[in-house]
Amino acid sequence: MANALRSIFHPQVRGYADVNRDSMRLLTKPGKGYLALLGTAVALVGLMVFAELYQIAIGLGASGLTNPVGWGTFITTFVFWVGIGHAGTLISAILFLFRAGWRQSIYRFAEAMTVFAVLTAGLFPIIHIGRPWFFYWLLPLPSQRHIWPNFRSPLLWDVFAVTTYLTVSSVFFYVGLIPDIAAARDATTVPWRKKVYTILALGWRGTDREWKHFSRAYLFLAALATPLVLSVHSVVSWDFAVSIVPGWHTTIFAPYFVAGAILSGVAMVVTLMVPVRKVFHLEAYFTELHFDRLAKLLLLTSCIVGYAYGMEYFMAWYSGELYERDVFLDRVTGDYWWAGWSMITFNAIIPQLLWIPKIRRNLNAFFIISIIVNIGMWYERFVIIVPSLAHSYEPWKFMNYHMSWTEASILMGSFGWFFMWFLLFLRFLPGLSIAEIKEVLPPPEKHHYDPAEDEALKLVEELPTGYKEYERR
Amino acid sequence: MRKSRSGVLGVFAHLDTTTDAIRRLRSAGYDQLTVYSPTLRHEIEEALESSESPVRIFTLVGAFTGTGAGAALAIWSSLNWPLIVGGKEIVSLPAFSVIMFEVTILLGALATVAGLFINARLPRIGRPEALYHPSFTAGNFGVFAHVPRDRYDAVRNILTESGSEEVLVEQS
Numbered sequence: 001m002a003n004a005l006r007s008i009f010h011p012q013v014r015g016y017a018d019v020n021r022d023s024m025r026l027l028t029k030p031g032k033g034y035l036a037l038l039g040t041a042v043a044l045v046g047l048m049v050f051a052e053l054y055q056i057a058i059g060l061g062a063s064g065l066t067n068p069v070g071w072g073t074f075i076t077t078f079v080f081w082v083g084i085g086h087a088g089t090l091i092s093a094i095l096f097l098f099r100a101g102w103r104q105s106i107y108r109f110a111e112a113m114t115v116f117a118v119l120t121a122g123l124f125p126i127i128h129i130g131r132p133w134f135f136y137w138l139l140p141l142p143s144q145r146h147i148w149p150n151f152r153s154p155l156l157w158d159v160f161a162v163t164t165y166l167t168v169s170s171v172f173f174y175v176g177l178i179p180d181i182a183a184a185r186d187a188t189t190v191p192w193r194k195k196v197y198t199i200l201a202l203g204w205r206g207t208d209r210e211w212k213h214f215s216r217a218y219l220f221l222a223a224l225a226t227p228l229v230l231s232v233h234s235v236v237s238w239d240f241a242v243s244i245v246p247g248w249h250t251t252i253f254a255p256y257f258v259a260g261a262i263l264s265g266v267a268m269v270v271t272l273m274v275p276v277r278k279v280f281h282l283e284a285y286f287t288e289l290h291f292d293r294l295a296k297l298l299l300l301t302s303c304i305v306g307y308a309y310g311m312e313y314f315m316a317w318y319s320g321e322l323y324e325r326d327v328f329l330d331r332v333t334g335d336y337w338w339a340g341w342s343m344i345t346f347n348a349i350i351p352q353l354l355w356i357p358k359i360r361r362n363l364n365a366f367f368i369i370s371i372i373v374n375i376g377m378w379y380e381r382f383v384i385i386v387p388s389l390a391h392s393y394e395p396w397k398f399m400n401y402h403m404s405w406t407e408a409s410i411l412m413g414s415f416g417w418f419f420m421w422f423l424l425f426l427r428f429l430p431g432l433s434i435a436e437i438k439e440v441l442p443p444p445e446k447h448h449y450d451p452a453e454d455e456a457l458k459l460v461e462e463l464p465t466g467y468k469e470y471e472r473r
Numbered sequence: 474m475r476k477s478r479s480g481v482l483g484v485f486a487h488l489d490t491t492t493d494a495i496r497r498l499r500s501a502g503y504d505q506l507t508v509y510s511p512t513l514r515h516e517i518e519e520a521l522e523s524s525e526s527p528v529r530i531f532t533l534v535g536a537f538t539g540t541g542a543g544a545a546l547a548i549w550s551s552l553n554w555p556l557i558v559g560g561k562e563i564v565s566l567p568a569f570s571v572i573m574f575e576v577t578i579l580l581g582a583l584a585t586v587a588g589l590f591i592n593a594r595l596p597r598i599g600r601p602e603a604l605y606h607p608s609f610t611a612g613n614f615g616v617f618a619h620v621p622r623d624r625y626d627a628v629r630n631i632l633t634e635s636g637s638e639e640v641l642v643e644q645s
Contacts, residue, residue: 016612018509140546148550152561153566160575168582175586178595179610183511186607202590203597205605208508210593215513216526217589221582228578235571434610437591438512443488444612446636472607 006443011330012284016438023180023432024187024436028278030427033279041420048413060130067403069389074128075119077411079381080264081121081418082236087265088114088295091167092176093225096218101417102293105285108180109276109432110269111173116421117268118166119416125158127410133265152213154238161235168228172221178204179214180430184231227446233261233435240384246323247331247388248407250315256308263301263347264377270294270370272422275361276431285432288361296313298373305380306348327391335400343383346376477505481605481625482617482641483632489514490636491614496521497526497620497631507603509615518613535584536577543576544569604643613638 006013013019019284055062067071088110095103126135138159140149149156182204185197204210239258240248277286316328329341350372359365387402403411425431485491491508494516498506506516547569553564591596594602605616616637618628629640 020611023582024496030612051627140550146554148554150558151551151572152558152565152573157568157571157575162570164575164579167579171582173587183610186610202595204595205597205601206509206511206609207602208506208510208517208523210595211510211513212518212523213526213528213589213593216528217585220529220585224532224578224585225583228575229577231571231574236573365634435512443514444486444634445487445489446487 007101007441008435009289009440010105010284011470012287013437013441015444016441018284018434019434019441020183020187022165022282022285023430023434024184026426027184027188027193027428031279034423035426038420038423041416041423043418044413045420046413047409048417051409052132055127055130055406055410056132060318062404063248064402064404064407066399066401068392068397068399069386071128071385071389072401073403073411074124074325076378076381077414078121078124078128079236079385081117081124081256081414082165082409083261083264083369083377083381085114085121085165085169085265086119086233086258086261087170087267087269088112088117089225090262090265091269092172093222093229096222097226100293102290104436104440106269106273106290106294107436108176108431109272110265111176111420112425112429112431113167113265113268113272115166115173116418117265118162118169119421120161120418122166123414123417126168131366137456151223154235156244157235158239159294161232165228165232167260168221168225170330172225174431175214175218175221176436177429178202179206179435180433181204183434186288191214201385230258233257246321246392247327247384249324250312252308252311252315254303256312257306259301260310260347260377260380263298263351263373264303266294266301267300267370267373267377270298270366271374274370275366276426277363282432285437289365291366292357292360293356295366298370299354301352301375301381302348302351309344309348322395326389330391331383331387334391336383339379339383340387343376343379347380359360377380477619477621478600478603479622479626479643480505480603480617480619481632482606482615482643483635483637484606484608484639485614485616485636487636488514488614488636491616492516492520494616494632494637496637497635498616501627501631503565503586503618503620503624503628503631504621508611508620509613509617511603511610511612511614527594528585528592531582531588531591531634533583535587536581538584539577539580542580543573546576547572586632589630604641606641 013022063074065074091103091110092107095107118305126132129135138149138156149159178201181197182201185194185201188194188197212289213466234254234257237253241250241253243249271288273291273294277283313328316324319325332344350367353359353369354366359369390400391398446470483494487493488510491510495506495508497540499521506521508516512574548564551563551565555562561568585630603619605613609615616632618632620628625642629642
């Protein structure tokens with residue numbers, strides 16, 4: 001009963017049953033490699049926990065933070081992880097609103113990555129405050145002396161932005177998962193899995209009533225997540241831009257940070273997708289077309305980031321502002337020249353290789369470029385934060401920052417934490433969006449439909465609803 | 474309106490036969506249908522001529538409640554301890570707009586999910602509203618007609634004629 005029509009996104013997928021089979025396969029085959037990776041991730045988390053306990057016992061003096069550099073690795077890594085999350089929401093929400101059919105097969109990974117990246121990012125302000133048990137002081141809770149947080153402070157805006165982002169992206173992730181968990185519930189034969197999926201699927205059965213409200217709710221969640229994701233990194237950038245530190249106090253920061261966030265996030269999506277595709281044999285779902293479009297997205301954001309780098313230097317020179325000019329000169333010629341040049345090379349120059357279609361379609365090359373961008377984007381945040389603080393205004397207070405072993409351990413541990421969640425997700429929840437991939441497959445039809453004979457098709461085609469999109473192609 | 478639990482379920486392997494069955498049943502006066510599909514298909518919504526979902530009202534009300542709540546929280550708590558910081562107004566609306574925006578999105582999203590759960594009757598605990606077949610999440614479509622026992626044969630004929638692969642009857 002093979003259907004003659006195939007989706008342009010997944011030409012190798014024959015029908016609905018294939019999608020279920022391949023998605024379920026992710027949940028049933030844990031290889032030795034998987035366990036080794038998970039073990040490494042958990043070990044890194046252990047290292048982070050140890051370093052954090054040590055830091056709690058000793059105090060923040062265990063880190064390299066001191067005057068004038070009061071923000072270092074922790075805040076750098078916080079901004080890095082918040083940024084990583086952004087591509088997930090871009091793919092899941094913004095591309096959904098644009099009806100980009102190629103998003104369907106990769107969005108679940110991307111959205112999972114968002115949730116776990118924000119979960120990772122959220123650790124860092126708590127670690128950074130030094131006395132993590134007082135983290136609730138960040139929240140607007142009534143206290144004995146009626147003192148409330150300062151709502152005029154960008155740091156508090158950030159608390160609202162990041163917690164809202166974590167909540168909304170988790171909700172969006174879960175709502176999208178419900179139909180697929182129901183599919184897993186119906187397919188699994190393992191008793192404990194069946195029980196867990198039955199609870200998580202909330203009794204979803206795919207009725208017309210459920211789909212009707214689901215499609216609307218999903219659309220509105222996407223429509224709410226879109227401005228949210230743009231706001232989150234803007235607010236993060238204002239943590240810097242609203243202060244008067246040279247190198248931070250610029251109006252370009254919000255769009256510059258959002259573009260950088262999407263650049264780093266797309267790079268992380270590729271870093272995750274390439275191995276997952278290979279290990280789980282998902283070639284039919286992550287096709288050349290998907291990587292080609294991701295490469296273009298990466299290239300676009302890399303160009304925007306490159307433009308922002310150039311514009312920062314131009315404004316530092318053109319404004320005639322002495323301190324601003326000095327800080328920017330210091331970034332590429334001072335003690336942190338290596339970080340400054342790494343950021344420019346890794347984020348703005350190396351991704352330009354993706355203009356060449358051969359490199360774009362070569363997964364090994366693309367994978368290496370994505371890792372380089374990941375490193376480059378961590379450096380970008382480091383370069384913005386540390387050299388600016390180490391070299392601002394008065395020469396008598398210039399002082400360099402050195403990362404301590406606790407900070408390095410917590411940085412490495414954050415990768416372990418992120419990958420631990422991601423690996424567990426792959427094994428326990430449907431990593432391919434079963435229901436949404438089916439949306440871009442031609443539906444099974446008994447009476448084969450010939451678009452050439454359809455007079456009404458011309459009209460139907462023009463509707464922007466994605467309806468009968470597959471025939472047109 | 475509460476649908477009766479008794480009825481007949483047709484399992485379909487194809488979308489066009491499913492929509493055909495829906496149209497035939499509806500023209501024969503059987504309007505109480507529950508249609509299962511493995512994915513969202515607008516063809517089914519069209520065949521059912523279903524009305525607009527009220528989830529959008531939840532979203533709108535939730536979002537505006539959020540705007541108000543964000544403003545109220547920031548303004549009230551600033552007035553509650555009127556401390557001038559950085560020479561700014563006690564009620565600094567440009568700064569508070571960020572809080573208002575974030576709470577708008579937060580409550581808008583949560584209200585949307587509430588709207589989904591209330592309208593789609595999730596989570597559904599206990600017996601489902603109609604007979605179900607596990608193949609509906611895999612690849613099959615299903616049409617369940619909520620009808621009394623004396624109409625079983627008539628409905629079964631329509632389902633079979635439309636191309637149903639299998640017809641099941643609710644025994645209870």
